[in-house]
Amino acid sequence: MSPAEPAPVTRERGLALLREMLRIRCFEDRCVQLYGELKIRGFLHLCNGEEAVAVGTMQAIEPEDAIVSTYREHGHAIAHGLDMQALMAEMYGKQSGTSRGRGGSMHIFDSRKRFYGGNAIVGGGLPLALGFALAQKLQRKSAITACLFGDGAVAEGEFHECLNLAALWRLPLLFLCENNLYAMGTAIERAEAQTDVAGKARVYGMPAEVIDGMDVFAVEDATCAAAARVRAGAGPVLLELRTYRFRGHSMFDAQLYRDKAEIEVWQKKGPLITLTTRLKALGLMSEDDYQRLEREARAEVETAVDFAERAEFEPLAQLERFVYAEQAP
Amino acid sequence: MSKQIVAPDVAVEAGRGTGVAPARMTYREAAREGLRAALRADPRVFLMGEDIGRYGGCYAVTKGLLQEFGPERVRDTPLSESAFVGAGIGAAVGGLRPIVEIMTVNFSLLALDQILNNAATLCHMSGGQVNVPLVIRMATGAGRQLAAQHSHSLEGWYAHIPGLRVVVPGTVDDARFMLAAALACPDPVLLFEHIFLYNMEGELSAGLERVDIDHAVIRRPGRDVALITYGGSLHKCLAAADQLAAAAIDAEVLDLRTLRPLDDATIMDTVRRTHRVVIVDEGWRSGSIAAEITTRIVEEAFYDLDAPVARVCTAEVPLPYPKHLEDAALPSPERIIDTVKSLLTRSEAG
Numbered sequence: 313m314s315p316a317e318p319a320p321v322t323r324e325r326g327l328a329l330l331r332e333m334l335r336i337r338c339f340e341d342r343c344v345q346l347y348g349e350l351k352i353r354g355f356l357h358l359c360n361g362e363e364a365v366a367v368g369t370m371q372a373i374e375p376e377d378a379i380v381s382t383y384r385e386h387g388h389a390i391a392h393g394l395d396m397q398a399l400m401a402e403m404y405g406k407q408s409g410t411s412r413g414r415g416g417s418m419h420i421f422d423s424r425k426r427f428y429g430g431n432a433i434v435g436g437g438l439p440l441a442l443g444f445a446l447a448q449k450l451q452r453k454s455a456i457t458a459c460l461f462g463d464g465a466v467a468e469g470e471f472h473e474c475l476n477l478a479a480l481w482r483l484p485l486l487f488l489c490e491n492n493l494y495a496m497g498t499a500i501e502r503a504e505a506q507t508d509v510a511g512k513a514r515v516y517g518m519p520a521e522v523i524d525g526m527d528v529f530a531v532e533d534a535t536c537a538a539a540a541r542v543r544a545g546a547g548p549v550l551l552e553l554r555t556y557r558f559r560g561h562s563m564f565d566a567q568l569y570r571d572k573a574e575i576e577v578w579q580k581k582g583p584l585i586t587l588t589t590r591l592k593a594l595g596l597m598s599e600d601d602y603q604r605l606e607r608e609a610r611a612e613v614e615t616a617v618d619f620a621e622r623a624e625f626e627p628l629a630q631l632e633r634f635v636y637a638e639q640a641p
Numbered sequence: 642m643s644k645q646i647v648a649p650d651v652a653v654e655a656g657r658g659t660g661v662a663p664a665r666m667t668y669r670e671a672a673r674e675g676l677r678a679a680l681r682a683d684p685r686v687f688l689m690g691e692d693i694g695r696y697g698g699c700y701a702v703t704k705g706l707l708q709e710f711g712p713e714r715v716r717d718t719p720l721s722e723s724a725f726v727g728a729g730i731g732a733a734v735g736g737l738r739p740i741v742e743i744m745t746v747n748f749s750l751l752a753l754d755q756i757l758n759n760a761a762t763l764c765h766m767s768g769g770q771v772n773v774p775l776v777i778r779m780a781t782g783a784g785r786q787l788a789a790q791h792s793h794s795l796e797g798w799y800a801h802i803p804g805l806r807v808v809v810p811g812t813v814d815d816a817r818f819m820l821a822a823a824l825a826c827p828d829p830v831l832l833f834e835h836i837f838l839y840n841m842e843g844e845l846s847a848g849l850e851r852v853d854i855d856h857a858v859i860r861r862p863g864r865d866v867a868l869i870t871y872g873g874s875l876h877k878c879l880a881a882a883d884q885l886a887a888a889a890i891d892a893e894v895l896d897l898r899t900l901r902p903l904d905d906a907t908i909m910d911t912v913r914r915t916h917r918v919v920i921v922d923e924g925w926r927s928g929s930i931a932a933e934i935t936t937r938i939v940e941e942a943f944y945d946l947d948a949p950v951a952r953v954c955t956a957e958v959p960l961p962y963p964k965h966l967e968d969a970a971l972p973s974p975e976r977i978i979d980t981v982k983s984l985l986t987r988s989e990a991g
Binding site: 429477 | 687713718719721723724725726727728729730731732733734735736737739754755758759763764765766767768769770771772774803804806827828
């Protein structure tokens with residue numbers, strides 16, 4: 313399966329993608345500070361280095377599509393257009409957060425945007441995504457489901473159960489494997505006898521491709537082509553998006569399992585550097601453009617922090633709400 | 642074996658829809674009629690599970706439904722419990738009304754992650770944005786010499802989990818109509834059918850069109866002692882009560898019907914009228930639903946008791962295959978009667 317026609321690289325497209333990636337990077341960097349200030353607690357998994365995957369894949373999503381994500385989902389949520397103020401309030405555990413503060417960093421939901429978590433059981437989102445796609449198919453909708461998961465999920469039984477079922481039932485399901493080479497601290501070659509994730513998908517009878525997850529244009533082109541195929545009713549597709557996590561697994565990670573040199577090598581081919589270098593080389597962007605976008609992203613994040621600071625915590629009297637539905641669907 | 646677990650191929654006409662005429666049917670046929678009515682009533686309803694279509698269901702509950710409703714709505718799945726239970730959750734959130742069948746409660750453990758970490762949790766974790774109107778049916782219980790991986794009663798475990806509703810039809814009426822109430826519920830409902838009841842015949846109550854899943858029901862009123870039970874043990878309690886009556890002991894039998902949420906009001910009312918309680922539960926005793934009910938009675942109605950609360954549960958062994966050992970492990974009318982008699986002796990002595 314090869315992408316149809318890659319979209320041309322223009323100034324407009326390049327700056328739009330860069331803008332989204334910078335919004336994510338600034339959000340994540342600010343989260344690090346806030347974690348140090350004890351404003352954000354619990355497990356915090358950041359996606360620095362993986363911004364091109366978030367932004368590139370989300371370009372292919374239509375409003376009626378469903379998204380199932382992982383606990384490293386800030387980037388997916390921001391790129392999908394969730395409100396950044398509500399996202400930051402969620403980090404703070406505030407009532408005006410995306411999940412009323414009840415989910416936190418790992419459980420971002422926005423049902424209006426069909427963003428269904430924020431799933432912190434590795435592989436646990438795949439069966440859900442299978443169900444969304446089954447509902448879309450049975451309801452004769454043209455919508456598709458995008459299921460994001462990491463390379464760690466490939467070791468779970470659900471990966472195999474769900475790839476098999478999605479292919480067997482020809483469901484409109486786009487599997488997006490964000491392969492950052494590590495499942496927490498376990499390198500993929502220490503976990504998988506066969507490290508070719510795309511190859512595993514082909515065994516289940518679906519087209520699959522390996523994409524450079526550091527190249528946002530490549531990610532967007534491949535995801536749009538794959539989504540079009542899935543939308544046309546041709547059954548599921550898997551994309552393996554090869555990327556790298558610049559920070560630790562969570563804020564508690566001493567990173568004993570990988571060399572600093574390895575991180576440096578990947579940082580040199582990071583998604584932001586790759587994109588800005590290319591845009592500048594093509595004469596599509598100036599340093600001033602970059603500085604402006606970064607300033608705007610920082611300002612937006614600061615506005616979100618102000619909002620979160622001022623937001624209210626849920627009253628204790630509401631502790632036991634939302635265990636059961638409060639109104640019939 | 643097949644003779645025991647495969648239903649006779651009879652069409653059940655009476656009791657459909659209006660419920661006008663009283664009809665004799667098995668618990669299995671009643672459950673099938675409930676499914677058929679649900680599929681007819683709502684195009685969003687579909688069934689999904691292992692061997693529910695061409696095979697007709699491991700316990701033949703879904704027999705004939707594939708032919709009537711087609712493979713899209715009576716959907717055979719591979720042996721991928723986590724995937725198809727999770728798919729039921731996703732499809733429910735996505736706007737459908739799936740009824741997932743898990744062959745036995747022991748197999749549901751392969752889907753426990755989906756049931757607990759998604760079905761029971763999504764509503765809360767999303768701050769109320771997402772609810773999961775899913776029904777999961779599964780066979781539970783022992784009595785057919787199916788040994789230690791097909792015989793357990795884990796419904797009490799599931800009743801531990803906030804976000805779930807756990808219902809247990811013990812009668813033909815409930816087997817027929819609890820499903821509709823479960824489907825009307827916006828939250829995930831686990832519905833446990835006891836394997837020993839499938840062949841039980843009973844009369845569908847004339848004129849009955851619906852039941853609730855909120856209340857316990859007194860199946861036999863009595864004054865001297867309350868037998869609090871549910872599901873497969875209900876009939877053992879009714880048999881025990883008959884025999885106790887011959888000994889001039891008037892036992893009340895309370896059918897819990899729903900294990901989560903428990904109907905505390907009806908339980909306490911029974912306790913306050915009878916003053917002696919035996920809880921009969923096919924789960925293991927330690928950490929059981931019987932333990933939970935005991936605690937609630939002690940918390941709420943301690944001074945109404947004339948004797949300590951007693952329990953008849955399954956022996957704490959994985960269920961053995963040979964009949965004599967299986968029988969000895971399970972609650973039986975004899976054990977219930979002995980427990981009641983010793984309770985009455987103790988309370989009279991006290």
